[in-house]
Amino acid sequence: MTQEAISTDVVIIGAGPCGLFAVFELGLLDMKCHLVDILDKPGGQCAELYPEKPIYDIPALPVVSGHELTERLMEQAAPFSPEYHYNEMVEELEKLEDGRFRVKTDGGLVFEAKVVVIAAGGGSFQPKKPPIPGIDAYEGQSVFYSVKRMENFRNKKVLISGGGDSALDWTINLQPVAQSMQLIHRRDGFRAAPDSVNKMHALVEEGKMQFHLGQITALHGDNGQLTGVTAKGNDGSDYEIECDTLLPFFGLTMKLGPIANWGLNLHENLIPVDTGKFQSSEPGIFAIGDINTYPGKLKLILSGFHEAALMAQAAFKYANPDAKVTFQYTTSSTSLQKKLGVA
Amino acid sequence: MRIILVDGKGRERELEAIEGWRVMEIIRDHGFPIVAECGGACACGTCQVEVDPQWAAKLHEPRGDELDMLDQNYGGEWSRLSCQLIMTPELDGLRVRLADVAIRKAA
Structure with a gap:
């Protein structure tokens, strides 16, 4: 399927706090933004890692949660009508002959933008893999980090x-579909919703599933097909669990991901930039926030x-080399206030 | 005051420690490639260490949010988050091993 390219001024990779504020700063300069994020929601680390944790070092906000900070930044960006593309990971970034950039996502979206802003924090969020030797050989065949279709697990152990x-959640939802269901966890406490934990315990009491205390230490099987695992209990003893499918759920972590393949200079997985424009080694590609x-x-x-503020000025000049930029304040400029919808 | 750090290659280092600092901060400020992604907010689990069992009893019990992070980062019996361990004179000589998940690697 060939997708028609979305033409825009700016593609921002990452909808965390820095990407969101960049929409505001670029918007004041009339630059239209599309944001792409691998998560299913805005906020980046603020949303995924610590939505409820208080943040104390945002100027003028003595205390704010990651969730609320995200909401406020969205509100601040709203007058500039940014377009958000969630659950999409930018895979390819290439420069076109006319100086613009083509950006492609894993979901098939294509953008053509005058400038690209990488605001990707620690990179893209990916499922955490448990450090079990040889697990790679089973991935995609009998070890899965997400459930795309429940039917794929029908009659599985x-x-x-x-x-x-x-x-x-998946223990409870897949239990009726699966031939057998077992859950293993390192302790008797859970961070899941208490209601789900109660449901799981009820299923165990009804004899519909088993719960094991411990940690998987080894996988057994052939050619990517799992036949069982060895686990270590909290008393240090090993035991075997028979299964043909393993679903490890250990949350998300950040990986640099495809950014490493875009031909940019990198230093220890970060993008070196200058402190006047926050531009990468490729003119027209800027990097702000934790990634730089x-x-x-x-x-x-x-x-x-x-x-974000300094980058926006530089990005505008890059996209409009002949335009004269007049620096204005939102407190006094009627034209800026019109853009914000307050004048 | 000091801590003994065992790095990813099994090498032991003695690090000067400061009372009131988090063990994670001490490791980081000595230039070790500890991930510590969230910066000490007990929100990522990437500063995990394995505490020498002889020292484990001297530490406070992990709180709920630390246990949650250890769950998500394949913690073992002696695992702790080094951002939740604050140096006190009683911990002088504390011996910890950096967990694999805490070691920053090239892409």
């Missing part, structure tokens, strides 16, 4: 590993906001 909502590095860099949200 499923073993789920983990203690969070994903682990418990420069002398004195601090990984603070407020630093990312500053970087």
Whole structure:
């Protein structure tokens, strides 16, 4: 399927706090933004890692949760009508002959943009893989990190590993479909919703599934097909669990991912930039927030906001080399206030 | 005051520690490639260490959010998050091993 390219001023990779504030700063300069994020929601780390944790170092907000900060940034960006593309990972980034950039996602979206802003934090969120030797050989065949279709697990001997909502929810949802269901977790406490934990315990009491305390240490099988695992209990003893499918649910982690393949200079998985434009080694590709590095860099949200403001000026000049930029304040400029919808 | 750090290759290092600092911060500020993605908010689990069993009893019990993070990062019996361990004189000589998940690697 060939998708028609979306033509825009700016593609922002990452809808975390820095990407969201970049929409505002670019919007003041009349630059239209599309944001692409691998998560199913805005906020980046603020949404995925610590939505409920208080943040104390945002200027003028003595305390704010990651969730609320995200909401407020969305509200601030809204007058500029940014378009959000969730559950999409940018895979390819190439420069076109006319100086613009073509951006392609894993879901088949194609953008053509005058500038690209990488605001990808620690990279893309990916499922955490348990450190079990040889697990790679089973992935995609009998070890899965997500459930795309429940039918794929019909009549399977499923073993789920983990203690969070994903682990418990899928234990409960797949139990009626699977031939057998077993859950293994390192302790008797769960971080999943108490209701799910109660349901799981009820299924165990009814004899419909089994729960094991311990940690998987080895996988057994042939040619990618699992036949069982060895687990270590909390008393240090080993035991065997028979299964043909393993679903490990250990949350998400950040990996640099495809950014490494875009021909940009990198330093220890970060994108070196200058501190005037926050531009990468490729003119027209900018990097702000946790993903960039420069002398004195601090990984603070407020630093990312500053970087977004300076980047926006440089991005505008890059996209409009002949235009004259007049620096204006939102407090006094009627034209900026019109853009914000307040004048 | 000091801590003994066993790195990914099994090498032991003695690190000068400061009272009131988190063990994660001490490891990081000595230049070790500890991931510590969230910066000490007990929100990522990538500063995991394995505490020498002889020292485990001297530490406070992990709180719920630390246990949650250890769950998600394949913690073992002696695993702790080094951002949740604050140096006190009683911990002088604390011996910890960096967990694999805590070691920053090239892409």
